[in-house]
Amino acid sequence: RPLLIILGAIALFVIITFALAAAALGTLNKRFNDLEKKLVTTTTPISTTTNSTPSGSLASILAETVRMQDLLIHLKQFESFARENGNTRAIGTAGFAQTVNYIENQLKTNSYSQLQVIRETFPIQNFSIKGDPILSWSSNGKTENFTYSTNLSRTDFTYANYTAAINLTIYELVQVKNYGCNKDDYANTTGKAVLIMAGGTCTYAEKGELAATKNVSALLFYNHGSTTSSLAPATFRLRQANILPALSLSYAAGRSLFNLLNSSNSVNVTLEIQRENYGTFDVHNICAHTVDGNSTKTIMVGSHSDSVPAGPGINDNGSGSAANLVLALNLARLYSSNSYSKYPYRIRFCWWGGEEIGLTGAIYHVQQAQNSSTPDDLKLFNNLINLNYDMLGSPNYIFGIYNGSSAKAGTSQKAINGSIRVSEAFRNWFNSQNLPWDYTDFSGRSDYGPFLAAGIAAGGLFSGGDGTKTETQRDIYEAKLGQGYGGLPGATYDPCYHKTCDTLKNIDQFGYLKMVQAAAYMLEFLGNQTDLVTWLYPDGRPTQIQLPEDYFPNSDYYV
Numbered sequence: 001r002p003l004l005i006i007l008g009a010i011a012l013f014v015i016i017t018f019a020l021a022a023a024a025l026g027t028l029n030k031r032f033n034d035l036e037k038k039l040v041t042t043t044t045p046i047s048t049t050t051n052s053t054p055s056g057s058l059a060s061i062l063a064e065t066v067r068m069q070d071l072l073i074h075l076k077q078f079e080s081f082a083r084e085n086g087n088t089r090a091i092g093t094a095g096f097a098q099t100v101n102y103i104e105n106q107l108k109t110n111s112y113s114q115l116q117v118i119r120e121t122f123p124i125q126n127f128s129i130k131g132d133p134i135l136s137w138s139s140n141g142k143t144e145n146f147t148y149s150t151n152l153s154r155t156d157f158t159y160a161n162y163t164a165a166i167n168l169t170i171y172e173l174v175q176v177k178n179y180g181c182n183k184d185d186y187a188n189t190t191g192k193a194v195l196i197m198a199g200g201t202c203t204y205a206e207k208g209e210l211a212a213t214k215n216v217s218a219l220l221f222y223n224h225g226s227t228t229s230s231l232a233p234a235t236f237r238l239r240q241a242n243i244l245p246a247l248s249l250s251y252a253a254g255r256s257l258f259n260l261l262n263s264s265n266s267v268n269v270t271l272e273i274q275r276e277n278y279g280t281f282d283v284h285n286i287c288a289h290t291v292d293g294n295s296t297k298t299i300m301v302g303s304h305s306d307s308v309p310a311g312p313g314i315n316d317n318g319s320g321s322a323a324n325l326v327l328a329l330n331l332a333r334l335y336s337s338n339s340y341s342k343y344p345y346r347i348r349f350c351w352w353g354g355e356e357i358g359l360t361g362a363i364y365h366v367q368q369a370q371n372s373s374t375p376d377d378l379k380l381f382n383n384l385i386n387l388n389y390d391m392l393g394s395p396n397y398i399f400g401i402y403n404g405s406s407a408k409a410g411t412s413q414k415a416i417n418g419s420i421r422v423s424e425a426f427r428n429w430f431n432s433q434n435l436p437w438d439y440t441d442f443s444g445r446s447d448y449g450p451f452l453a454a455g456i457a458a459g460g461l462f463s464g465g466d467g468t469k470t471e472t473q474r475d476i477y478e479a480k481l482g483q484g485y486g487g488l489p490g491a492t493y494d495p496c497y498h499k500t501c502d503t504l505k506n507i508d509q510f511g512y513l514k515m516v517q518a519a520a521y522m523l524e525f526l527g528n529q530t531d532l533v534t535w536l537y538p539d540g541r542p543t544q545i546q547l548p549e550d551y552f553p554n555s556d557y558y559v
């Protein structure tokens with residue numbers, strides 16, 4: 001009987017979620033055509049003679065070249081790569097390989113010899129769990145096994161992705177304080193197995209990484225049980241570099257260990273996890289830089305090219321990948337036209353692989369770029385700014401601007417100052433276009449993270465993911481865009497975030513076009529600065545441009 005009630009509740013929840021998502025998409029997409037028409041009529045003709053005084057309504061020649069049909073051509077390609085390959089473009093799949101090949105091919109064939117294309121390749125581990133993992137506890141002379149099943153609703157525990165293997169081993173068990181998001185939570189845990197509750201302000205991967213720095217021996221995560229969907233063991237990924245055996249327990253199993261720890265002097269747990277290793281598979285970054293421009297002063301424009309396994313990732317991040325491609329190809333076309341003044345800086349466009357498992361492509365690039373063996377013109381310190389575009393076409397969108405002043409503690413103040421200038425320049429453009437805008441998270445949860453952590457200013461746009469649009473936002477957007485165009489308050493910005501339904505239908509074309517125009521404007525605006533170094537770094541650059549030893553990506557939306 002209780003099971004039926006739970007199933008009923010879940011079914012109802014699923015139905016409501018889908019209904020809301022469908023309603024949101026339908027309503028928003030219908031409104032696009034009207035809104036586009038309305039805006040087109042207010043657009044003044046474009047002059048394309050010189051870029052020192054762009055006279056078009058978008059205040060940027062490059063922005064005037066952005067056409068929705070070009071973006072759609074790329075998005076349709078991405079969608080078909082997913083459709084033909086199990087509805088995903090995640091790393092390790094043919095959908096990802098085809099995405100990367102397509103981007104590389106476009107850059108090589110359509111850039112009028114203005115861009116030099118480089119492919120970076122790095123390995124990712126590939127393995128599965130062999131047999132059934134074992135977990136048991138013993139306390140006060142009593143021993144009990146937990147049940148393992150591959151059926152999540154029936155099992156007491158499952159393994160964490162990227163768990164280490166371990167032969168049958170006994171550990172003393174201790175409870176981690178709070179949620180295990182701070183170093184202090186791991187007092188007296190050296191050499192022991194730790195019990196960690198789900199939740200808090202950090203990801204599973206971050207907990208795993210913190211625990212490793214405290215020389216913990218094994219990780220037992222358990223779900224928090226506060227909703228019906230958080231009773232079964234959670235599935236999530238640790239860092240690829242994780243070295244600890246790690247299991248994910250149901251709320252009931254975790255709670256029973258918690259109670260034992262609180263009623264007994266000592267609890268031991270026994271673990272066994274066997275892995276089948278399949279070696280590694282390759283992941284790729286594609287970068288393309290302008291042949292012209294000062295290589296020691298590089299403007300980088302990045303976006304990730306991989307999706308999550310769960311879906312085709314057309315908004316996340318086909319939208320950013322296609323935007324980046326249109327910027328690169330349109331800039332190359334302008335460069336080849338002779339009527340457009342080339343920027344004094346090198347521009348490098350990059351498509352990062354493996355963002356969804358922890359910014360792996362961007363981190364690999366940063367690490368390579370600070371290697372002494374890297375050619376001077378490709379060194380990390382040449383990068384003055386990293387512009388990042390990850391999700392630009394959310395159906396219930398906001399015009400989100402990374403808020404430069406909300407960087408994580410420990411970020412170089414000089415890099416923050418430059419980032420704030422970029423945030424303000426984006427804000428000024430949206431204001432000049434009479435468009436609404438919001439400041440959004442800048443805590444390093446996308447590929448700009450390792451660049452910012454290394455002391456390089458960063459900026460970018462984000463149309464919203466699994467956050468919820470507020471009434472206030474709706475009112476502000478409606479006031480600017482017209483009645484009925486403010487989106488749906490109470491609904492997430494992207495109801496298909498990391499889901500099967502993140503298809504072309506999930507893109508709001510009006511919001512998307514404006515975001516890509518803003519990105520184009522920013523590239524041209526920075527490219528035309530007479531002294532970009534001083535503009536970004538009025539107090540000079542940080543003395544060291546380097547990824548800190550203890551850097552770990554604040555990435556995992558994907559948990």
Ligand SMILES: [Zn+2]
Pocket residue numbers: 304316317355390391
């Ligand atoms: Zn993304």
